[in-house]
Amino acid sequence: MSARADFDIVIAGGGMVGASLALALAGLPLRTLVIEATPPADAAQPSYDDRATALAESSRRILEGIGCWAELAPAAAPIREVHVSERGAFGVTRLRAVEHGLASFGHVVENRALGQALWRRLKLQAGVSVRVPARVTGLAQDEGGVTVTVDAGDGGTTAVRARLLVAADGARSPTRTLAGIEHETRDYHQVAVIANLSPAEDHGGTAFERFTSSGPLAVLPLARGRVTIVWTLPPERAATVAALDDDAFLAELQRAFGYRLGVLRKVGRRASYPLSLVQARAWHAGRVVLAGNAAHGIHPVAGQGFNLGLRDAAALAELVARHPADPGQAAVLEEYAEWREADRARTVRDTDSLVQVFTSELATLRAGRRLGLVGLDLLRPARAMVARRGMGLAGRLPRLALGRSLGP
Ligand SMILES: Cc1cc2nc3c(=O)[nH]c(=O)nc-3n(C[C@H](O)[C@H](O)[C@H](O)COP(=O)(O)OP(=O)(O)OC[C@H]3O[C@@H](n4cnc5c(N)ncnc54)[C@H](O)[C@@H]3O)c2cc1C
Numbered sequence: 001m002s003a004r005a006d007f008d009i010v011i012a013g014g015g016m017v018g019a020s021l022a023l024a025l026a027g028l029p030l031r032t033l034v035i036e037a038t039p040p041a042d043a044a045q046p047s048y049d050d051r052a053t054a055l056a057e058s059s060r061r062i063l064e065g066i067g068c069w070a071e072l073a074p075a076a077a078p079i080r081e082v083h084v085s086e087r088g089a090f091g092v093t094r095l096r097a098v099e100h101g102l103a104s105f106g107h108v109v110e111n112r113a114l115g116q117a118l119w120r121r122l123k124l125q126a127g128v129s130v131r132v133p134a135r136v137t138g139l140a141q142d143e144g145g146v147t148v149t150v151d152a153g154d155g156g157t158t159a160v161r162a163r164l165l166v167a168a169d170g171a172r173s174p175t176r177t178l179a180g181i182e183h184e185t186r187d188y189h190q191v192a193v194i195a196n197l198s199p200a201e202d203h204g205g206t207a208f209e210r211f212t213s214s215g216p217l218a219v220l221p222l223a224r225g226r227v228t229i230v231w232t233l234p235p236e237r238a239a240t241v242a243a244l245d246d247d248a249f250l251a252e253l254q255r256a257f258g259y260r261l262g263v264l265r266k267v268g269r270r271a272s273y274p275l276s277l278v279q280a281r282a283w284h285a286g287r288v289v290l291a292g293n294a295a296h297g298i299h300p301v302a303g304q305g306f307n308l309g310l311r312d313a314a315a316l317a318e319l320v321a322r323h324p325a326d327p328g329q330a331a332v333l334e335e336y337a338e339w340r341e342a343d344r345a346r347t348v349r350d351t352d353s354l355v356q357v358f359t360s361e362l363a364t365l366r367a368g369r370r371l372g373l374v375g376l377d378l379l380r381p382a383r384a385m386v387a388r389r390g391m392g393l394a395g396r397l398p399r400l401a402l403g404r405s406l407g408p
Contacts, residue, residue, distance in 0.1 A: 007033040007129070009320070009327055010148050010162040012136040012175040014040065015047030016111070017292030017309040018168030019118040023066035024317035024400060026125040028324055033160060035150055036132040037169075040119040046170065048115025050271050051194050052228040054079065054207070054220055054303035056106045058401035059310045063117075065400040071117040077221040078104035080205035083260075086212075104205065108220045108228065110196075139165060139178045141286040145328065164328030165288045166316070168309075171278045171297030179288035181280050188275040188355065190215060191238035192300055193231045195270045196222060197250070200262030203227055212256050216301050219257060227261065229253065230300055232275070242270045275299055277352065279344075283337035287328035291316055296344050299355045308347045314398035315339050321406040343395055 009025060011018045014036030022034045038045045055063070055076070063069045082105060084093040097104050122128055131150060137157065138149030146165040150158045167175035176183065208219040215232035222228050231253070233241060241252055250264050257264070278297035280290050292309030319336050320327040399406060 007031045007160060007162045008324075009033070009164045009166060010035065010136075010146070010160055011166045011168055012148075013037075013167070013169030013173075013292075013294070014119070014122070014130065014132060015168065015170060015292070016053070016114055016118070016306055017313050018166070019115075019122055020062070020066060020310055021166060021168060021291060021313035021317060022122055022128050023068070023118065023125070024062075024313055024406065025320060026066075026122075026128050027406065028127070028317075028321055030127060030320070030324055030327070032128045033162070034122065034128065034130045034132075035134050035136055035148075035160075036130065037135045039132050040115045045115065048111045050111070050196070050269055052108050052110045052196070052220060052222060053114065053306050054106055054108050056304075056307040057102070057104075058397065059307045060107055061403045062310050062314045062398070062400045065314075065403070065405070067121055068114075068117040071120070072109055072113060075113045075223050076107035076109045077203075077223050078205050079106050079108065079207045079221065080104050082207050082209065084209045084211075086210070105207075108207070108222055110222065110228075136165075136169065136175050136178070139175070139288065141179075141288070146287045162328075163287065163326055164320075166291055167288060167294040168291045168313075169294055171293040173280075173290070173294035175288065176280060176290055176294050179285045181282050181285050181288070181290065183278055183280045186277040188277065188299060189235065190232050190275045190299075191235050192273045192275055193233060193238050193242050193270055194229060194273070195249070196226055196228045196268040197253075197264055198226050198266040199264050203261060208257070208260060210257055214256075217253075217256055218301070218303070219261070220303075230303075231256070232299075232301065235274070238272055242272050273300075277348065279348065283340060284333040287333075289316065289328075289333050289336060295340070296348065298348055298351050301354050302351045304347050304351055308343060311343055311398055311401060312340055314400040318398050318400070318406055339396060346395060 008030040009032045011022055011034045014034040018034060022032055025032050040048055080097050082095040134150050134152040136148055137151040140147045145161055145163050148160045148165055150160055167173050169175050202225060203221040205221055207221060210217045214237055218230040220228050246267050250267055254264050280295045283290055283295060291312040298305050316336055319332050323332050
């Protein structure tokens with residue numbers, strides 16, 4: 001062990017949630033350290049990879065509040081309409097943002113663009129230090145703080161002392177394990193295959209959610225006329241599809257999606273993500289608290305994982321702003337846990353039921369979802385509720401998600 005440094009808050013993981021949290025905290029009179037294992041522009045970076053993220057309106061507001069939206073806006077594609085359909089069925093549901101008095105339901109941004117914007121801004125913050133590449137490899141707690149062991153991969157380790165340690169190091173969170181927080185995992189036995197491509201026709205800001213017998217397929221608008229797909233498939237089928245050459249992949253995708261956007265062309269690299277529901281059994285242990293996927297890894301069918309994690313970050317920053325003298329005190333973390341558990345439970349329940357309904361082959365559920373699709377189109381209030389939740393505007397909202405500053 002070598003030198004010790006002291007911080008108010010150490011964040012393990014500078015992925016999408018950890019970096020956002022650091023920026024939310026940057027305006028407070030606190031010293032924050034972000035420890036990130038993989039440089040943000042590295043090809044192997046697991047958070048800022050080839051995926052794109054559908055950002056709910058609440059997330060756009062948070063990103064605006066932490067000073068990143070201006071840079072992201074030109075690279076973001078607005079979702080003006082959501083089109084839900086089922087292969088081989090008649091029910092089609094259209095949700096239009098204008099019907100809800102909105103210009104858009106949300107925006108789609110590529111994860112690499114998010115990483116660039118977050119980290120460019122992070123490096124400008126006087127109150128935020130970063131260590132990258134470096135890993136959290138150990139921790140010890142006492143009443144007044146946490147001593148965090150940091151390994152920079154150069155043969156030595158450093159001990160860092162903080163009042164609060166935030167585990168924002170993803171669904172497999174080593175920091176969560178080090179803190180002794182257990183988690184449960186439910187394997188969906190599904191794999192999401194993602195890719196970007198250019199359809200012949202303009203997407204016009206429409207996001208498509210198509211339910212096929214092998215699983216849901218989302219086609220989301222991207223800037224410059226491109227689209228990104230999230231194709232959920234059984235593992236063997238996903239392996240086969242992901243291994244196809246470009247032409248065969250496009251032909252297979254065209255069969256599943258149809259010609260709503262004309263001929264599908266110019267597909268980029270494919271990447272696969274095995275899907276499971278991961279939920280931590282507690283939100284904190286002593287002075288270690290969880291945020292983002294470290295607390296909840298959910299199915300991407302409704303595109304809610306990062307949106308939920310960003311609300312964790314905004315909520316935690318808000319509570320810390322009220323108690324800057326000791327952000328790791330039990331009262332702060334208990335309020336955070338109670339607040340976030342309500343949002344997590346609601347989001348997991350909504351997402352999980354969507355997964356069950358739309359991946360089931362049971363005849364009753366199939367009939368039910370057809371009725372559901374048609375019914376959803378007819379029931380305006382139900383659609384308004386679905387839209388509101390999808391925009392991340394349900395339940396108790398952090399101030400940043402309301403477009404306000406952190407302070408009262
Ligand atoms: C196919 C797919 C599509 C998705 N689409 C959407 C969408 O449209 N909308 C949406 O809201 N969500 C979406 N999600 C979910 C979203 O990607 C995640 O919720 C989000 O990545 C969580 O961010 P995070 O920062 O909590 O964790 P991660 O993104 O996993 O980042 C964790 C970070 O911690 C670092 N790290 C790990 N271990 C250590 C250590 N020991 N020390 C230091 N650093 C460490 C990693 O390098 C990484 O940078 C999707 C997910 C998938 C799989």
